[in-house]
Amino acid sequence: MNLLEISNLKTHFFTEAGVVKAVDDVSFNVEKGCTLGLVGESGSGKSVTAQSVLRIVPKPGRIVDGKILFDGEDLVQKKDGEMQRYRGKRISLIFQDPTSSLNPLFTIGNQLSDIVIQHDKVKKDAAIETVIKTLKLTRLPDPEEAIRRYPHQFSGGMKQRICIARALLLNPQLLFADEPTTSLDVTIQAQIISLLKDLQKDIGMTLVMITHDMGVVAEMCKCVVVLYAGHVMEIGPIETIFEAPHPYTAALLKAVPRLDQTRKLISIPGNIPNLITPPTGCRFHPRCEYAVALCKEKKPPLEDVGGDHFISCHRWRELRRGA
Ligand SMILES: Nc1ncnc2c1ncn2[C@@H]1O[C@H](COP(=O)(O)OP(=O)(O)OP(=O)(O)O)[C@@H](O)[C@H]1O
Numbered sequence: 001m002n003l004l005e006i007s008n009l010k011t012h013f014f015t016e017a018g019v020v021k022a023v024d025d026v027s028f029n030v031e032k033g034c035t036l037g038l039v040g041e042s043g044s045g046k047s048v049t050a051q052s053v054l055r056i057v058p059k060p061g062r063i064v065d066g067k068i069l070f071d072g073e074d075l076v077q078k079k080d081g082e083m084q085r086y087r088g089k090r091i092s093l094i095f096q097d098p099t100s101s102l103n104p105l106f107t108i109g110n111q112l113s114d115i116v117i118q119h120d121k122v123k124k125d126a127a128i129e130t131v132i133k134t135l136k137l138t139r140l141p142d143p144e145e146a147i148r149r150y151p152h153q154f155s156g157g158m159k160q161r162i163c164i165a166r167a168l169l170l171n172p173q174l175l176f177a178d179e180p181t182t183s184l185d186v187t188i189q190a191q192i193i194s195l196l197k198d199l200q201k202d203i204g205m206t207l208v209m210i211t212h213d214m215g216v217v218a219e220m221c222k223c224v225v226v227l228y229a230g231h232v233m234e235i236g237p238i239e240t241i242f243e244a245p246h247p248y249t250a251a252l253l254k255a256v257p258r259l260d261q262t263r264k265l266i267s268i269p270g271n272i273p274n275l276i277t278p279p280t281g282c283r284f285h286p287r288c289e290y291a292v293a294l295c296k297e298k299k300p301p302l303e304d305v306g307g308d309h310f311i312s313c314h315r316w317r318e319l320r321r322g323a
């Protein structure tokens with residue numbers, strides 16, 4: 001069963017320089033209880049997709065078209081007041097940088113219990129109990145003591161655990177983790193990934209893991225959505241995507257740094273396009289080593305290639321035969 005169904009979502013930014021088509025006709029589903037990887041290079045529209053679901057797209061951006069069905073209800077049609085009942089409570093978000101997302105002026109106990117008090121209309125004691133219980137879930141050492149401290153008294157990794165606890169406080173059904181480990185050092189990254197994996201298993205949470213790191217996706221996700229310049233390039237089960245990837249995904253995979261080999265990080269040649277005047281046809285064509293004339297002329301449809309795998313590429317059949 002799908003918890004989230006995004007169809008034909010368009011979220012654009014109306015800037016002085018022109019309309020930035022950040023998310024441009026994006027469709028994908030998130031199955032209940034599943035961890036989905038939302039991947040793509042910087043600027044591909046991952047965060048704007050999450051912001052669209054939570055309806056927190058910053059100005060001058062707005063959703064211009066499409067549907068976002070969450071548990072059967074279209075969030076695009078909800079009034080702002082109604083969305084308040086979804087944010088935090090039913091859909092939550094963990095940000096990249098834990099430092100800037102915690103309030104430096106309040107103790108952890110105060111800022112987290114306030115969220116519980118506001119939403120659940122409970123007394124402070126009961127709220128603190130929920131906070132401690134949730135901090136325990138994230139394996140923060142000594143939560144009873146931690147609630148008395150201020151954000152600056154914790155390391156980056158511990159702050160991210162606190163942010164994860166904050167996101168889980170109200171038992172959301174869906175959690176977006178937007179590059180939750182990018183600001184942390186490598187060992188701490190691994191700990192946070194392992195924590196998210198355990199939480200997913202233990203509480204059966206539905207998780208959308210936003211990352212540009214295919215290694216993280218391989219470790220955590222059952223299903224992957226690959227975005228490029230506001231378009232969906234590919235959707236499919238992780239094994240299939242690793243076996244027979246779209247040309248863009250193949251390039252991303254080559255860019256995974258291999259710790260077991262003395263191989264340097266390979267970056268994809270060329271830059272992500274300007275989204276005010278994006279490339280015609282397949283948006284990846286200026287950088288694709290397989291591009292032909294048709295790629296420039298016509299946008300490839302997202303085709304069902306079997307086995308829950310969908311590819312947007314004019315040449316997927318030939319490339320698969322040649323593989
Ligand atoms: N407030 C804004 N005003 C104008 N353009 C914006 C704004 N926020 C995002 N964009 C544009 O939307 C596009 C998609 O941005 P988004 O933040 O979703 O990328 P991303 O895939 O999350 O990248 P990253 O990996 O760097 O976080 C980018 O081209 C970006 O310039």
Ligand code: SF4
Pocket residue numbers: 247248282283284285286288289290291292295300312313314315316
């Ligand atoms: S449609 Fe063409 S340009 Fe786009 S990925 Fe396929 S081969 Fe490359």
Ligand SMILES: [Mg+2]
Pocket residue numbers: 046047048178
């Ligand atoms: Mg982002």
